[in-house]
Amino acid sequence: MNTGDTAWVLMSSALVLLMTPGLAFFYGGMVRKKNILSILMQCFIIMCLVSVWWVMAGYSLSFAPGKGFWGGLAWAGLNGVGLEPYADYAGTIPHQAFMIFQAMFAIITPALIIGAFAERMKFSAFLSIILLWVTFVYAPVCHWVWGIGGWLRNIGALDFAGGTVVHVNAGIAALVTAIIIGKRKNIDKSIPAPHNMPFVALGTGLLWFGWFGFNAGSALAANGLAVNAFVVTNTAAAAAGLSWAIIEWLRNGKPTIFGVCSGAVAGLVAITPAAGYVNVVSAVIIGMLVSVFCFIAVTVIKPKLGYDDSLDAFGVHCVGGIWGALATGLFASKAVNPAGADGLFFGNPHQLLVQFYAVAITLVYSGVVTLVIYKVVDAIIGVRVNEKEEAIGLDLTQHHEKAYTILE
């Protein structure tokens, strides 16, 4: 047991938790003002729902020693998950420290999907979909990549902090949901402008801050690897924010705060799977390029295909996540992390194939199961609010509250 490691992992857990309220403001600023509370509510209720689910069942399903598809219920209710280290996951910190760190990942992952169906989902349907999704999508995928006996882990897929498990997984679920729930009403003529850009910037700041826990915490120790992850995380976010601003400046004539925020988040997404395997120069390249890919996804591909991924959960998280996972297969180096692998640019083209395979499996599995979950919930209780409720806004119709008063 190492007190320094334990302190760092607990601190990192708190940092990652803060990302979900950060995400709430990042997304909340982007919606119309009649819907901001629905976004905050969805994020906060996920913190409540998934936290309870995680200790009762989720951690066991995801991390209990493998049965192939998922971990089973041996550790349900944290049965046997104690305060001594569990060496197969982290040898120097209490098992429950690892458990609570992972809990925060299970919370933010479904919260990312909110961006796709923002402003038009019924709250009851939302709760049902999230609970089914974490159980039947997050837990298995998490088990495959990170659990003992997980088969993607066994074939050597590298995912340091969740590029595939978190971002590709949530991102493809976002695309599927955005397509089947359909466009928001009356958005063909003009896409509504974000109602509070300062909130978007605030949320981005909290995400960036929390992401140090996400990536550097994933070293599960206060050591050199954590420092490497911290440095490349900050570098990739910075490079991507810069890159998005430059693209906008060249293409639209002016750089925007929205662009810098989008770029920074895309950079954080892309470096996530790579953080423990790549050096700082690779991080600059990964960050610079992710903004190019995400910019094309949200400004060219999305309008062309016509789906309404309202807040670009797919365009930033899935596209950025795929790039990050593949970039790990390009730039990974044993000089950074002997426990990792070399990527294509360090003489091992096989790694890129493995990364591609893990991404493809996640895209197909998450996409299909998300579709099934959506259809089931839609058949039983209906997923979308009616037109009138959508016009009035989800804050008043789903929660009987409103964010802003006009009088007083």
Added chain:
Amino acid sequence: MKLIIAIIQPDKLEEVKEELYRVEVNLITVSEVLGHGRQKGIAEVYRGAKETGNLLRKIRLEIAVNDNYVEPTIKAIVKGAKTGETGDGKIFILDLKECVRVRTEERGSPAIG
């Protein structure tokens, strides 16, 4: 000269604007207001305390037009804002005594358009 004041649903603003441009009414003032007519507001609940019958958000348009533009303007607003549901809104038409364009100090009909 008439002053047309219309109260419409917020999500109908884009359609109304489009209809107005179509009949060449380009000068409008828009503000956000609260109100309800027959349509009741939605109850709000804060920590268990219920506020009933609250006011709903509406959009208020003010358009000053010459007489020959009155009917096309009304028709355009109706076309853009009508759903047939309670709460679609109201249009008020008032006589307009005078109009001054600040830049040129023109008065009356020429100053409106």
